[in-house]
Amino acid sequence: MVTVVLLWPFLGVGQSLAPGFLGEPDGPRIEGLRSEKIASVKKGKGGRSLAFKITLEDGTQGYFKPKQHFSAAHWYSEVAAYYLDRELGLGRVPPTTGRAFAWAELEKAAGHDKRIRELEIEKDGTIEGAFVWWIPGPLERLKLGRRWERWVRVQKTLPITPYQRPVDYRSDLNGRPGVREATDPSRPLAGTPDTDQRAAELSDMIVFDYLTQNVDRWGGNFTNVRTLGKEGPLIYLDNGAGFWPGEQRLGLMEARLKALQRFRRSTVEAVRNLDVERFKKRLAKDPLAPVLNEKQLDGLTRRQQAFLAHVDRMVARFGEQEVLAW
Numbered sequence: 379m380v381t382v383v384l385l386w387p388f389l390g391v392g393q394s395l396a397p398g399f400l401g402e403p404d405g406p407r408i409e410g411l412r413s414e415k416i417a418s419v420k421k422g423k424g425g426r427s428l429a430f431k432i433t434l435e436d437g438t439q440g441y442f443k444p445k446q447h448f449s450a451a452h453w454y455s456e457v458a459a460y461y462l463d464r465e466l467g468l469g470r471v472p473p474t475t476g477r478a479f480a481w482a483e484l485e486k487a488a489g490h491d492k493r494i495r496e497l498e499i500e501k502d503g504t505i506e507g508a509f510v511w512w513i514p515g516p517l518e519r520l521k522l523g524r525r526w527e528r529w530v531r532v533q534k535t536l537p538i539t540p541y542q543r544p545v546d547y548r549s550d551l552n553g554r555p556g557v558r559e560a561t562d563p564s565r566p567l568a569g570t571p572d573t574d575q576r577a578a579e580l581s582d583m584i585v586f587d588y589l590t591q592n593v594d595r596w597g598g599n600f601t602n603v604r605t606l607g608k609e610g611p612l613i614y615l616d617n618g619a620g621f622w623p624g625e626q627r628l629g630l631m632e633a634r635l636k637a638l639q640r641f642r643r644s645t646v647e648a649v650r651n652l653d654v655e656r657f658k659k660r661l662a663k664d665p666l667a668p669v670l671n672e673k674q675l676d677g678l679t680r681r682q683q684a685f686l687a688h689v690d691r692m693v694a695r696f697g698e699q700e701v702l703a704w
């Protein structure tokens with residue numbers, strides 16, 4: 379992991395690195411996650427859904443997010459987000475693979491947790507899910523001040539920010555009284571970004587979340603907005619609320635895209651060159667394939683087209699220099 383910490387300052391935070399997580403190769407980590415036997419299991423501490431921190435016999439650690447009924451815990455979204463990240467050349471999602479474990483290996487760690495009833499255990503006693511490589515480095519919450527959205531906009535005003543919890547955004551839209559975390563006057567106003575690349579990184583993350591339909595990025599207290607160490611690169615964790623099986627153009631995600639007005643040029647080109655059929659072939663190599671169905675893949679194509687049309691509108695309105703800012 380030391381090499382990861384050393385790599386990002388020299389290669390440029392947010393740039394398209396070599397394939398893999400922050401420029402590190404995925405192969406050995408994915409192979410370990412897929413094949414190594416369990417050495418020990420602990421129940422996960424955070425999150426609404428039941429998950430497990432697993433140490434494998436070779437010392438590799440991973441976070442297993444099993445298949446379950448809870449609607450915002452899509453194991454397949456974690457897996458699909460990983461493959462899409464690599465298809466786009468971003469390198470911000472930790473190595474992730476589908477894997478099945480024997481429930482008997484996890485049951486003791488689960489104890490009497492009430493969420494067990496939500497798990498989808500197969501008739502043969504196995505349970506499938508997403509196995510995410512555990513990042514050993516310190517992950518810091520990127521606590522952004524009020525009106526940080528100005529960093530990713532040409533127009534600095536934004537009457538209602540969509541970059542907040544869905545319930546708070548709906549309350550703002552409907553004019554309900556109350557203090558929202560995103561606009562709480564006790565929070566300081568955002569000054570300049572903490573790094574030269576931070577604004578571009580946030581723009582990239584919003585684009586990625588739009589493509590995956592991850593509605594849960596802007597949860598409470600920035601728990602899903604993390605950096606690798608203080609002032610380190612932005613990491614895309616907790617992607618399980620994406621790739622919804624129903625509506626493929628969610629109103630909240632459309633609002634988050636509409637509010638975004640400044641982009642990294644290389645990211646726009648990566649999305650423009652995204653071949654969904656090639657992405658589908660990547661997904662087919664996962665041990666638990668098929669990961670997404672045709673409706674979800676078609677939804678990704680529609681969002682890709684909608685994103686590019688939005689960028690074109692922004693360029694026509696404000697000019698290429700303002701919009702393709704990085």
